[in-house]
Amino acid sequence: MSKLNTQLLKGTLEGAMLLIISREELYGYVLNQRLQESGFDTVSDGTIYPALQKLQREGYIVGEMRKSPEGPARKYFKITAEGRIYLQLFIETWSRLKQNMEGLIDENQRRYWGK
Amino acid sequence: MSKLNTQLLKGTLEGAMLLIISREELYGYVLNQRLQESGFDTVSDGTIYPALQKLQREGYIVGEMRKSPEGPARKYFKITAEGRIYLQLFIETWSRLKQNMEGLIDENQRRYWGK
DNA sequence: GCCTCCTAACTTGTAAAACAATATAGCTAT
């Protein structure tokens, strides 16, 4: 079950992260909490920090270190103009995939009650 | 674009393959055509055959070689009882992921016309 | 002082998945 979720996570995580960062400037630790609030299973540190670095490397987000009043410094990320363009592309591609899957699933369900 | 699709494909491909096999006994070559008909980009041979072997190894499908009236032999696959159970689990997990993404995307769209 | 806990970012090594490219092989038509 959790393994299945891991597989389904692939490919959608970056998009989900970018969607959250697009509405709110935040740092990795809080991003992880937001993902959980959005229904995703806990994402490990070893997943989220490399993913953030990749998004930054590609120019979709930029990070900035800021001191914390309590605890270690935080790296706040915000989305760039390029990131917004990529985000729209992601949403379109996701929608297409969603419709494709929906079509297959609907047909599957239909065969179990009245053809 | 095609690269983005590749990433989104991850995790959903097995489910899509199983959905198609559940409605129709077929072999890899035709499965690939069906996937395209369902809107997925072309899936390479190096993806589909190992994926079929994995599904069989896990007991979700079984394959059987049959002679072809024209051309080389074909390996026909059909879904097993175990495969049907896994398929229902996949559909539930997919639906959950879909709703999670939907929630994030809706919120994103809302911020561009009437808050 | 020392230990534990919570926050916070990052690294390392491993496993899974998809791809391109390649190999093999049967049949058809030129």
Added chain:
DNA sequence: ATAGCTATATTGTTTTACAAGTTAGGAGGC
């Protein structure tokens, strides 16, 4: 024969997610 379509399978590479571990700051308890 050789080119083209069908058909399965393997190899090597890249990407992604994870577990586990490292480093470090601040708070509280003993």
